[in-house]
Amino acid sequence: MPTTLSHRHAVLLMICAASLWSIAGVFTRHLESARGFEVTFWRSFFAAVFVAGVMIKEYGRAFVPRLRLLGRLGFVSGCMWATMYSCFMISLTMTTVANTSIMESLAPLFTAFLAWLVLRERIAARTWWAIAAAALGMGWMFAGSLSAVDSRGLMGMLIGLGVPIASSVNTIVLKKRAHAVDLIPAVFVGGAISALAMLPFAFPFQASWHDIAILAILGFFQLGLPCSMLVKASASLSAPEIALLSLLEVLLAPVWAWLGAGEVPAMATIIGGSIVLISLIFNELSSAKKS
Template identity: 45%
Template sequence: MKLSHARALFLMVLVTLMWSIAGVTTRHLESAKSFEVTFWRSFFTLLSLLVILPAFQGREVFQKIRRGGVSVLVSGVCWSIMFTAFMVALTLTTVANVLVTMALGPLFTALVARIFIGHRLALRTWLAIAVAGLGIGYMYGTQLQMEGDMLLGTAVALCVPLAAAINWTVVQRSQAHGQHVDLVPAVMVGALISTLVTLPLAYPFQATAHDVGLLALLGLVQLAIPCVLSVLCARVLQAPEVSLLGLLEVIFGIALAWWGANEAPGATVLIGGAMVVGALVTNEVWGWAQRRA
């Protein structure tokens, strides 16, 4: 599928909107909790990808997994951590906390790449890391006196950008050594690992048919489909465009949770989140302007 730049931009906005429905959807679950929520979403993501990927790539998708070797396995483990930590965090803390914490992914990726594969960081990126760190520190500091689950949920959410940073660094290192790692089949591996790991932790099952239906919706619409679409968009859009558009998930997710589940973000989350998102936007726009100049 070939996309024009304008269509890719529109499609990427749609992708972020699909990603953002997880928070408001989980707020309407009746009985499913914690690891059971993760199990059902990962299970339906796996089923969806087993249909979607062969339809797009044929049997080649399974050969890509086999040829990818250790790199695909490591990437799959990272995806499984992201799947699990994200959904568990949503059951412990607010949607806003989770999404703002996840927004640190690009900055964590820059740091991990600097440490392990020697990528140089521009001054603007160091400044963005410092400002975003202050924003997250402000959010964490105000939660130290809150109930344990709120702080624990934010800490669990922190695993998502950390795993994402390791994932992208592994992929970059593998490609630098001439080994191509296709991230979409790696997502399927991650869904499989997450399903197998959370199955025993999800027992005894408490989800109602209503819950299973909502989690099936998340597996297909919130993860499997946008995952494939985002890869198609990334072939057309530049990296800064993808990063900036990806931040719409934070705005859409908080707005949907506020509108659809009456979960209003606190002042500390809004202030800390504004610092994080502002630092990311400034870093990407500044870098984009330098490259064009």
């Protein structure tokens, strides 16, 4: 049975996970020739390799039996990870980072609804207020980015909608099974499915060794490690709380792009990001007082 963390440690783990997720944009800015489906393939492949290595070190010969223990819900979790890995990168190739992020920021609302519907989880008023404030902040951050969306951009946004939907479903699965079954193998399954699905579209490979090194870093430390952290933290956090803390990814991404790629954030991004950050802090402080 997986070890349950304290609430404080789970929150810290989610903050670390969201911080690592947020480095995708700044690292991909430094790719030389890899594009589109090939980026998704290599990133997913290296994520699967990383998690497989962790599982082999921890379980040894029990690697395959651990995969079998996942069951149906564990396999569903793996499919949701694969959907998130693939839809995120495909969306980025068809529309702007801002538009993809707008879609991604819908996750807390979807998750709260599913938690109420499936888990019968009572959502505290403070959490609804935090979700509403975060949505306002996200809208402010990306104000004006929808003004020039062509048909390709709209399709990219529709594909990007798969990220919050899959994230919400996955969060509910984690909440149902994380106490009883180790779902870190589902992260491996997700990487493997995503890599296999992208492989036919990734040819001919164009990535340089420089690109492959960057994509290995992303696969290991931007996907494999933080997704495993989320699984560990999920048993100690409510579903809406997981989704809200995950928004730190969208909040931090422009900061890393500014520091690492010279992309100066607009004032709307700074103001909107401040609203999101305040709403997250308010929700966590209120939760700490209740516990």
